Amino acid sequence: MRNIEIRQEKTSDYTQVFSLNRNAFGQDNEAKLVDALRSSGNFIPELSLVALLNGEIVGHILFTKIVIRSDTGNTYESLSLAPMAVYRSFQKKGIGSRLVKAGLRKATELGYTSVIVLGHENYYPRFGFKPASRWDIKAPYDVPDNVCMALELVRNSLDGVNGTVEYPDEFESV
Numbered sequence: 001m002r003n004i005e006i007r008q009e010k011t012s013d014y015t016q017v018f019s020l021n022r023n024a025f026g027q028d029n030e031a032k033l034v035d036a037l038r039s040s041g042n043f044i045p046e047l048s049l050v051a052l053l054n055g056e057i058v059g060h061i062l063f064t065k066i067v068i069r070s071d072t073g074n075t076y077e078s079l080s081l082a083p084m085a086v087y088r089s090f091q092k093k094g095i096g097s098r099l100v101k102a103g104l105r106k107a108t109e110l111g112y113t114s115v116i117v118l119g120h121e122n123y124y125p126r127f128g129f130k131p132a133s134r135w136d137i138k139a140p141y142d143v144p145d146n147v148c149m150a151l152e153l154v155r156n157s158l159d160g161v162n163g164t165v166e167y168p169d170e171f172e173s174v
């Protein structure tokens with residue numbers, strides 16, 4: 001799909017982004033999470049992106065600030081990729097991939113050095129994500145090991161980083 005435009009989300013997009021998340025996930029939880037995260041201190045407006053097809057929003061991706069906390073109490077700033085959504089009728093056409101790539105590029109430009117995702121092991125590796133266990137980074141939730149993945153936006157940025165990911169409280173409601 002060549003005629004896809006990716007841009008930063010505007011306040012006037014919020015209603016459409018809510019409907020999109022509800023459609024993609026088949027429930028309101030993730031749509032409400034996006035609303036809650038926008039009002040949190042972890043929100044980065046430049047990393048809430050929408051995909052438009054003929055001017056209509058068909059996809060959305062959000063990256064928020066998180067920290068990784070080691071057992072010894074050291075904290076490392078990182079980003080969480082979550083949630084992302086593409087309208088059911090427009091899935092598997094590459095729109096999600098365009099959103100991920102645009103988001104990773106923007107995050108790098110903004111100076112972030114790594115991203116954590118909890119997601120499908122067959123999808124995110126195509127963007128360079130690797131099992132987070134490689135760095136001894138763990139999810140705070142009881143998920144299979146290969147679901148928690150990390151990506152270095154800057155080479156070796158996760159060297160020496162280990163610990164448990166701390167998500168903003170808003171994620172507890174999902």
Ligand SMILES: CC(C)(COP(=O)(O)OP(=O)(O)OC[C@H]1O[C@@H](n2cnc3c(N)ncnc32)[C@H](O)[C@@H]1OP(=O)(O)O)[C@@H](O)C(=O)NCCC(=O)NCCS
Nearest residue numbers: 024025082083084085086091092093094095096097120123
């Ligand atoms: C995940 C999602 C955003 C991907 O968007 P998309 O536009 O379909 O993505 P792309 O077209 O770039 O890539 C499609 C590929 O991802 C795979 N994929 C998507 N979701 C997947 C999942 N949950 N498990 C396994 N594979 C998945 C598809 O099978 C397809 O694989 P292929 O390229 O080998 O054929 C979209 O499927 C979606 O909105 N899903 C529902 C919400 C969700 O689960 N979001 C992710 C968790 S936050």
